Amino acid sequence: xTLNAVVEASxxxxxxxxARHVIDATKEVFSTMIMMDLEDSFPLQESVNTFHCSxxxxxxxxxxxxxxLAIHCPQSLALKITSNMLGxxxxxxxxxxxxxxxxxxxxxxxxxxxxxxxGGMDINLSIPTVISGEEYTINAxxxxxxxxxxxxxxQERFLVSLKLRKE
Amino acid sequence: MANVLIVxxxxxxxxxxxxxxxxAGLAVDDIFEAGDGIEGLSVLGEKNIDLILxxxxxxxxxxxxxxxxxxxxxxxxxxxxxxxxxxxxxIKEALASGASASIKKPFTPDQLNEKLGGLI
Numbered sequence: 001x002t003l004n005a006v007v008e009a010s011x012x013x014x015x016x017x018x019a020r021h022v023i024d025a026t027k028e029v030f031s032t033m034i035m036m037d038l039e040d041s042f043p044l045q046e047s048v049n050t051f052h053c054s055x056x057x058x059x060x061x062x063x064x065x066x067x068x069l070a071i072h073c074p075q076s077l078a079l080k081i082t083s084n085m086l087g088x089x090x091x092x093x094x095x096x097x098x099x100x101x102x103x104x105x106x107x108x109x110x111x112x113x114x115x116x117x118x119g120g121m122d123i124n125l126s127i128p129t130v131i132s133g134e135e136y137t138i139n140a141x142x143x144x145x146x147x148x149x150x151x152x153x154x155q156e157r158f159l160v161s162l163k164l165r166k167e
Numbered sequence: 168m169a170n171v172l173i174v175x176x177x178x179x180x181x182x183x184x185x186x187x188x189x190x191a192g193l194a195v196d197d198i199f200e201a202g203d204g205i206e207g208l209s210v211l212g213e214k215n216i217d218l219i220l221x222x223x224x225x226x227x228x229x230x231x232x233x234x235x236x237x238x239x240x241x242x243x244x245x246x247x248x249x250x251x252x253x254x255x256x257x258i259k260e261a262l263a264s265g266a267s268a269s270i271k272k273p274f275t276p277d278q279l280n281e282k283l284g285g286l287i
Contacts, residue, residue, distance in 0.1 A: 110251025
C-alpha cells in the first residue's frame with residue numbers, strides 16, 4: 001500500500017512526504033480546534049476497510065486529483081473529540097458527533113487540497129459524508145493508492161487515510 | 168455591540184465559531200445561525216446584522232453565491248469567509264465578489280480577534 005506512482009511523479013512528493021502532510025494537518029486541527037495532543041505512528045502497510053463500533057468522516061476530492069480523505073474513529077473517542085470541540089459533554093452518537101467528524105474530514109481535506117492544488121480552483125471538495133455503526137466495511141478505488149496514518153490519544157487509536165489518483 | 172450571522176452547513180462548526188467569538192472578547196451581542204446561503208438571506212431579511220461569517224463549501228447555495236446575492240441586494244455588511252477552501256483563486260473570487268476578509272479553519276479565538284477586531 002503506497003502512494004500512487006503517478007501522483008508521486010506529478011506532485012514530486014514521496015509517500016513519506018504525503019504522510020507528513022497528513023500528520024501535520026491532523027495535529028494542527030486537533031491542537032487548534034479540539035485541544036487534544038496526538039501521537040502519530042508509522043503509516044500502515046495494509047489498508048483497513050472494516051470497522052467496529054466506529055464512525056468515519058469522509059470528504060471526496062475531484063479535479064486534477066481525485067480521492068477521499070477519511071478519518072476512522074472508535075465511537076468512544078469520537079464522543080471525547082466532539083465534547084472537546086463543542087466545550088460540552090456529549091455522551092451519545094448523534095448529529096453532533098456526525099457533524100464533528102464530518103467537519104474534521106472537511107478541514108483535513110482542505111489542508112490536503114492546498115498541498116495538491118496550485119490556486120484552489122482545480123480541485124473541488126465534496127460535502128462531508130459520515131458513516132457509523134457496530135460493523136461496516138468501506139471499499140473505494142484501488143486498495144494500493146493510499147496512505148493510512150494511525151494516531152493515538154490516551155491509548156485510543158484512530159486512523160486518517162488518504163486515497164489519491166491523478167486524472 | 169454587533170449582531171453576527173454565522174452561515175455554515177455544519178451545526179458543530181456554527182457552535183465552535185459562536186463559542187470562539189465569545190472567547191475572543193469581541194463586542195458581540197446576538198449571534199444568529201443559518202445552514203446555507205438561502206437561510207442566510209432569509210435571516211438577513213429579518214434581522215439587523217452587523218457582520219457575517221460564512222463558509223464557502225455548502226449545499227443549496229454556497230458561500231460565493233451567497234456573497235453575490237447579498238451584494239446584489241445592495242447590502243454592504245462586512246462578510247468574512249471562514250473556510251477550509253484556502254486556495255488563492257477561491258479567496259480572490261470571494262474578495263472580488265464582495266467578501267471583506269477570509270479566515271482559514273482551523274483557527275484560534277486570538278486569530279478571530281485579529282481578523283474581526285477592525286470590523287465590529
